[in-house]
Amino acid sequence: MTIAPQPCQALAELPQPTIKSGGYCRKCRCEHRLGQGNTLSSCQHLMGLFTEHGTIDLFSGGAPGAPTLATDWLFGPARGKMFGILDCVGPDGATTTLRAFSGQYNGHWLADGWVPPLFDVDEFLAQSQATEPLIKALGLQIDACRGHGGRWLALRKERRHLSRQLMQELHGLYRLTNFREETATLGEVFLGSTGIPTGTGDCCAPKLLNYAARHKLRPVGLSEFYWGRENHSGTRRQGSLCGSCEDKCRPILGFMLCGLDM
Numbered sequence: 001m002t003i004a005p006q007p008c009q010a011l012a013e014l015p016q017p018t019i020k021s022g023g024y025c026r027k028c029r030c031e032h033r034l035g036q037g038n039t040l041s042s043c044q045h046l047m048g049l050f051t052e053h054g055t056i057d058l059f060s061g062g063a064p065g066a067p068t069l070a071t072d073w074l075f076g077p078a079r080g081k082m083f084g085i086l087d088c089v090g091p092d093g094a095t096t097t098l099r100a101f102s103g104q105y106n107g108h109w110l111a112d113g114w115v116p117p118l119f120d121v122d123e124f125l126a127q128s129q130a131t132e133p134l135i136k137a138l139g140l141q142i143d144a145c146r147g148h149g150g151r152w153l154a155l156r157k158e159r160r161h162l163s164r165q166l167m168q169e170l171h172g173l174y175r176l177t178n179f180r181e182e183t184a185t186l187g188e189v190f191l192g193s194t195g196i197p198t199g200t201g202d203c204c205a206p207k208l209l210n211y212a213a214r215h216k217l218r219p220v221g222l223s224e225f226y227w228g229r230e231n232h233s234g235t236r237r238q239g240s241l242c243g244s245c246e247d248k249c250r251p252i253l254g255f256m257l258c259g260l261d262m
């Protein structure tokens with residue numbers, strides 16, 4: 001019944017779509033899944049645009065691309081990133097193709113033509129900007145400590161506490177909507193006994209599905225591909241297609257896909 005983890009595959013190795021994304025749904029007591037549909041040609045098209053224009057600022061209507069949205073960034077120390085395509089059908093029967101980048105793009109949560117994250121960006125920034133300087137200041141005090149005595153330990157404990165608290169506050173800002181028109185927080189949805197990993201909800205699949213559900217679009221195909229310098233372990237190479245991730249996406253995708261196959 002469970003979906004086996006799927007290794008990333010090169011586009012050319014895929015004669016037909018084979019990757020499915022999904023997860024377990026508590027409510028229906030089964031897995032909900034979504035296949036690639038006809039998204040491979042849109043992936044190829046987007047890769048072509050990256051190569052041709054050297055930017056992800058492709059949809060802002062003719063203005064010169066923002067330098068921070070250049071694809072050069074994906075080939076530097078930050079390394080590559082996942083990009084996603086979701087084909088949807090609207091209430092009028094028209095097909096819409098949605099695009100997403102995972103996480104932030106070089107400091108941007110928002111960019112024209114790309115779906116937004118699962119939280120209100122202003123609220124998110126206000127929350128992090130309130131606490132991050134405190135965490136940084138503690139770091140400086142920790143570095144300034146002579147030896148690893150009681151004060152060093154206490155400061156480290158305080159910093160860990162603050163970081164955890166901030167992460168919980170930030171996770172509290174995420175709102176996940178599914179195809180039953182239900183909305184929930186990460187904490188309410190996440191399946192698993194371990195904590196919610198950093199970056200949960202920031203991958204392409206949840207961003208795309210959330211946007212579709214909120215705009216009454218019915219997804220019919222999902223693909224995620226990697227673009228840029230290969231990752232440290234070498235498992236993700238430029239142009240390879242990957243299924244949704246095991247640790248962050250799988251525990252929330254059952255909820256997010258719920259209602260789609262009704």
Ligand SMILES: [Zn+2]
Binds near residue numbers: 204246248249250
């Ligand atoms: Zn993921």
Ligand SMILES: [Zn+2]
Binds near residue numbers: 026027029032257259
């Ligand atoms: Zn369900």
